[in-house]
Amino acid sequence: MGSFKGHVLPGTLFLMVxxxxxxxxxxxxxxxxxxxxxxxxxxxPGFDGKLKYFELYVVAIGAFIDLCIELLYSTHLKFxxxxxxxxxxxxxxxxxxxLLMFLLLGAIALLSEKTSFLxxxxxxxxxxxxxxxxxxYLLFYFHSTTHKGLEGYYHLVLVLLIGLCILTTVAGAFLPNSFPVDLCSGIAITLQGLWFYQxxxxxxxxxxxxxxxxxGNAIYCHPTDSEVRGELIANFQLFSLVLGVLVAVVGSYGFAASRYGNSDLGSTHSVQDG
Structure with missing residues (x-):
């Protein structure tokens, strides 16, 4: 069983990234x-390059803070x-x-970019x-905390969104010049963050x-129809989040194309249409 803050903190990090x-x-x-x-x-960009690695610091420091909360504060050092x-x-x-894995991701990326050793x-x-x-993915799929009922349904959706993050990230390694793959990766991470919030x-x-x-540490629905209705509401919430993100993506693309679009962009679209 989790908590409100325990879902909002990682949700904020995933949403920002x-x-x-x-x-x-x-x-x-x-x-x-x-x-x-x-x-x-x-x-x-900007600020004379002082914020160039800001995203990596958010990943590394955010994961470290959450790691300390989970490992030190929540356990009260009773390991x-x-x-x-x-x-x-x-x-x-x-x-x-x-969280250690995401901390390592941020640290390795920083070492790769800022040093010549890696x-x-x-x-x-x-x-x-x-x-x-x-x-x-493995954590939430084989969680020691048994998620049942409505709670289990929300975590099942979360596992599916994490699986989408895996697929798009792996695809990026094999399709290094694919704009749809890179964009889908950002969409998947955003949806995961929003679902943590939801x-x-x-x-x-x-x-x-x-x-x-x-x-206590469980969610009970009575009568049984309440749990079914809760799952249907979850489906609607997921649909709303997906629709909202897609509308935002289309809007951001239109804004970026109109303001920062390169002359090659139009020719690229013409070739694709042809």
């Missing part, structure tokens, strides 16, 4: 479609009980493992990012469906 990835992908493509390449991270791993905090240990191409970084998403507000906030309630 996802939205920035979408805009950067669109901007880079409309600016120079012929030299477009898939990127795991995107530099922040072992009677010589074995504390069974009351297995979910915290699992979350820590997932210079990795974007394809390799794509596979490292995919490994982090795979760790997250889960927080529905299961632990004011959007709990009628007939369902949070009691």
């Amino acid at each position: 996802g939205v920035w990835h979408i805009w950067s992908s669109v901007f880079r493509y409309v600016s120079n479609p012929k030299s477009f390449e898939v990127r795991v991270w995107n530099p922040v 072992f009980v009677n010589g074995v791993l504390n069974p009351s905090h297995l979910n915290d240990f699992e979350h820590s493992g997932m 210079s990795l191409p974007q394809g390799a970084l794509c596979l490292i990012a995919a490994a982090a998403f795979i760790a997250e 889960t927080a507000f529905t299961l632990y906030g004011p959007m709990m469906p009628d007939g369902c309630r949070l009691t």
Whole structure:
């Protein structure tokens, strides 16, 4: 079982990275479609290059802070009980493992970009990012906390969105010049962040469906029809988020093309239409 803050914090990190990835992908493509390449991270312009690696710092520092919360604060440093791993905090240990992977992703990317000791191409970084998403996928799929009922349904949707992140990230390693792949990666990360928020507000906030309630560490729905209605509401919420993100992507592409579009963009579209 999680908490409101436990879903909002990672949701904020994924949402920030996802939205920035979408805009950067669109901007880079409309600016120079012929030299477009898939990127795991995107530099922040301006301020004399001081914020260039801001996205990587958000990933690394955000994962580190969340890791400290899960591993140190939530467990109260009670790692072992009677010589074995504390069974009351297995979910915290699992979350820590997932966060460690994203911390390593941010740290490796920073080392690759800022030093000469570890210079990795974007394809390799794509596979490292995919490994982090795979760790997250396995965590939620084989969670020690048994998710049932309405809570299980929300986490099933989350697992599917994480799977989409894996597919688009791996595809980026094999299709390094594909704009649709890079854009879909940003969309998948954004949707994952939004779904973390949706889960927080529905299961632990004011959007709990009628007939369902949070009691202790579980969500109970009575009568059974309330759980079915809650799942249907979840489907509608997911559809609304997907539609909203797609509208935002189309709007951002139109804005970027009109303001920053390269002359090669029109010829690229003409060739594709032909």
